[in-house]
Amino acid sequence: MPFRFSLASVLRYRESMEKREEVALQAIQLGVARARRRVDELTDEMTRAWREREKALERSVQAARLQAMQVEIDAAVAAKQTAAETLQTMTRQRDAQMKSYKVAHRERQMLTDLLAQKKSAYEQELARRQQKTVDDMMASRWRRK
Numbered sequence: 001m002p003f004r005f006s007l008a009s010v011l012r013y014r015e016s017m018e019k020r021e022e023v024a025l026q027a028i029q030l031g032v033a034r035a036r037r038r039v040d041e042l043t044d045e046m047t048r049a050w051r052e053r054e055k056a057l058e059r060s061v062q063a064a065r066l067q068a069m070q071v072e073i074d075a076a077v078a079a080k081q082t083a084a085e086t087l088q089t090m091t092r093q094r095d096a097q098m099k100s101y102k103v104a105h106r107e108r109q110m111l112t113d114l115l116a117q118k119k120s121a122y123e124q125e126l127a128r129r130q131q132k133t134v135d136d137m138m139a140s141r142w143r144r145k
Helices: 010-059 063-144
Strands: none
Touching: 010 063
């Protein structure tokens, strides 16, 4: 009689749930990384624009050019603010998804541990039965002599 785990279908379901949560977590983590990269790019752009404006102020520059530089800086600041808010939102989503994943992992792990316990008990019982059969055969042979 082969080993059968009565909760095998539940275990497969838990494994698929864990995998789904893991894939969702990876997607959110990718979004977080992109948002961080965007914030860094905008920070670099702002720094470059500020330096360019400072250099322009050291020499004679038309007011229209100075105004255009300020508009560029203001746009970068606004874009960075939006990107930072997006990053915060995605970080919260990642944290929530991490909790969901941990729950799914814990539930799957519980069933995996139960499977290991049941299989170990089954194998011990099988070994005990086989040993009993061998012992009975040896005792039968010994009695015949």
